[in-house]
Amino acid sequence: MNAHICGIGWVTGAGFGWGKQGGDCSFSDLPLPHLTRKDVFPEPNQRFGRMSDYTKLGLAAITFTLRDADLETWVEKRPIGVVASTRLGCLATDLEYHRTVLLNGGGLASPNLFAYTLANCFLGDAAIQFGLTGSSVAINETDVDGLGAIKMALEDLAMGEADTMLAGICDLDVPDAFVDSISLRPGALFLALTTAPPSIPGGYGTVSLTEDGGLIHNGIKTNSLTGLVLAVLAGRTAVQPTQHNTTLDSPE
Amino acid sequence: MREVCICAAHAVTGLGPDLESLWRGVMAGESAIRPLTRFATGRYLTGNASWIEGLETKNGRSGIFALLDQLLDGFGPVPANAALITASTKGCVDTMELLQAGLPGNPAEIPMENLLHHLSARFGLTSPGININAACASSTIAVARAASQIAAGRSEAVVVVCMDLVSEFVFSGFSALQALSAEVCRPFDRNRNGLTLGEGGAALLLMSREQAVRKGLPVLGIVAGWGAANDATHITAPARDGCGLIQSVRQALKRADIEPEQVAAISAHGTATVYNDQMELTAFRTLFGERCIPMHSIKGAIGHTLGAAGGIEIALGLKCLESGQLPPTVGMLEPEESGEGFLSRSAQPINGHYFLSTNSGFGGVNAALILRREEM
CATH class of the missing domain: 3.40.47.10 (Thiolase/Chalcone synthase)
Structure with missing residues (x-):
């Protein structure tokens, strides 16, 4: 089964954005940007300021992806599922929360921070923000190619669990106390995948699973998330002039 | 779609070291909920939990490994071609507690991939593993994922391992949320007043009907x-x-x-x-x-x-x-x-x-x- 990629959004140390906005996505060792509400939502958002940094990171990347896929606005809840792969999850929030536990024998433990000490918590915020009622799970994996969440989303689409899935990765910078034992390139990136062909020309191509569990983008096997993102955004560059001309020639 | 069979099931809980002791205990109306001694609970809403002896951190090592030893010592062999799916919300959270308190502990235990590697090696598996974190529905979704993989023909067998500990980290959080019962929890009671935490693990071996027949394994469900x-x-x-x-x-x-x-x-x-x-x-x-x-x-x-x-x-x-x-x-x-x-x-x-x-x-x-x- 081929799934169509209809959106891509990211936050990395090099910046944040989404496919149709232009720009490239590159994961780097640079620290992640400090996201404000205005970076993510044009309108006031009462909840964003209270969220953990991990949740802000994941929610921002999901927001940009849905914006890119023209799925940001909604009226009724939608059965869109989300799979997010993470190595450290909410470890930074865990450490922050646990410091409140160490004070006064636990008597000052913060309930607000505790609510964000699950790796899937940002998916709950995304579900509320965008009315997403499909299955939402965070995963940890042993594969190092970064493609686990996308493969899982493709499996869900093939099984008919949903018609549209968001899949990607989300990790904050490694906390200082762990930099000697854990290394990763921080950031968040999501793709929107759908079984429905795009209604207008363009898009980012298709992805599918091979029988041995590999991933194919536009007929070419890809071995890493980085490679897939490069190919997806390169495809965007190729189709942009056509889309642009179509818009200019439109009677509207 | 292929039929998905469960061919082995095991559990370790506060009621005992296996599924039989759990079954006998719940049928007899017993409860493993009792005062905790693992950490001081004086500032929390309760001092009760259902806990398992011997799961304290030892020599800087997470108690989750002792839980897995108890769980898997009673679990039969797993086919080498099985996929691995685990379910845990906080994994080696007790190791994080040690490190935060300035005590010896291995930071590399904390990423869940460490537990996946540990289990893959223990079972002798070659395929990659994943951990599902979907809060308190983690293991239900893990079993569903395993079933989906087998039904779609992507795996012949999947072993699902589910685990979580009673830690002060989680205990304090539910207490701060005012979600813990001061006594022993009373599910669906009209005077219920909160939950009681517990720890435990389960291991399930799922297989296609064809592989179960080939292996001559019983089908439990x-x-x-x-x-x-x-x-x-x-x-x-x-x-x-x-x-x-x-x-x-x-x-x-x-x-x-x-x-x-x-x-x-x-x-x-x-x-x-x-x-x-x-x-x-x-x-x-x-x-x-x-x-x-x-x-x-x-x-x-x-x-x-x-x-x-x-x-x-x-x-x-x-x-x-x-x-x-x-x-x-x-x-x-x-x-x-x-x-x-x-x-x-x-x-x-x-x-x-x-x-x-x-x-x-x-x-x-x-x-x-x-x-x-x-x-x-």
Whole structure:
């Protein structure tokens, strides 16, 4: 089964954005940007300021992806599922929360921070923000190619669990106390995948699973998330002039 | 779609080191909930939990490894071609506590991939593993994922390992949220006042019918259907109308190709918080009408084991189908009015072939799994 990629959004140390906005996505060792509400939502958002940094990171990347896929606005809840792969999850929030536990024998433990000490918590915020009622799970994996969440989303689409899935990765910078034992390139990136062909020309191509569990983008096997993102955004560059001309020639 | 069989099931809980001791304990109405000695609880709402001897950190090593030793020493061999799926919300959280307190511990234990590598090596598996983190529905979704992989022909066998510890980290958090009962939890009781935490693990071996036959393994039950949904309402509270749970169960019924009337018993999440239990009763009334299906919760017997809860409840569900009996809801004294006829302080007979097991959790997560009795 081929799934169509209809959106891509990211936050990395090099910046944040989404496919149709232009720009490239590159994961780097640079620290992640400090996201404000205005970076993510044009309108006031009462909840964003209270969220953990991990949740802000994941929610921002999901927001940009849905914006890119023209799925940001909604009226009724939608059965869109989300799979997010993470190595450290909410470890930074865990450490922050646990410091409140160490004070006064636990008597000052913060309930607000505790609510964000699950790796899937940002998916709950995304579900509320965008009315997403499909299955939402965070995963940890042993594969190092970064493609686990996308493969899982493709499996869900093939099984008919949903018609549209968001899949990607989300990790904050490694906390200082762990930099000697854990290394990763921080950031968040999501793709929107759908079984429905795009209604207008363009898009980012298709992805599918091979029988041995590999991933194919536009007929070419890809071995890493980085490679897939490069190919997806390169495809965007190729189709942009056509889309642009179509818009200019439109009677509207 | 291929048929998905469960060929081995094991559980370690506060009621004992195996599934048999859990079964005997819950059928006898016993509870493993008692005062905790692992850490000081004086500043928390309660000092009670269902806990297992010997799971303290030792020499800077997480107690989760001792839990896995207890769990897997009693679990049979796993085919080398099996995939590995784990379910845990906090994994080696006790190691993080050690490090935060300035005590010796290995930071490399903390990423969940470490546990996956540990288990892969222990089972002798070659394929990659994944851990599912979907709060208190983690292991239900893990078993659903395993079933989906087998049904679609992507795996011949999947071993699912579910685990979580009682840690001060989690204990303090639920206390801060005012979610802990000061006594022993009373699921679905009209005077329930919060949950009691527990720890434990479950291991399940799922296989295609073809591989189970080839290996000559017993079939304990069939995974007939599954579903998962987010209620998109609140981070820590369930949707009052049960919309996410209803959607999950309807998906599971559709996947199993059965009508609601064919569900013979329910293992509910039943945490004993006011809102969770009411949400579940609302959802089940919507799904099943006035028909009184035997329903229970085991949280009063073994506490809320978080990411392991669904796995333990599915393992117990296999025993229920085998024996044709649903254990009592331990801790419940007087059922919530809307649960009358569903719930009992005594064991109830199961008259039918399909068993529904559900869980819900933080982040709006809901999951449902339908087991079918193996035809004799």
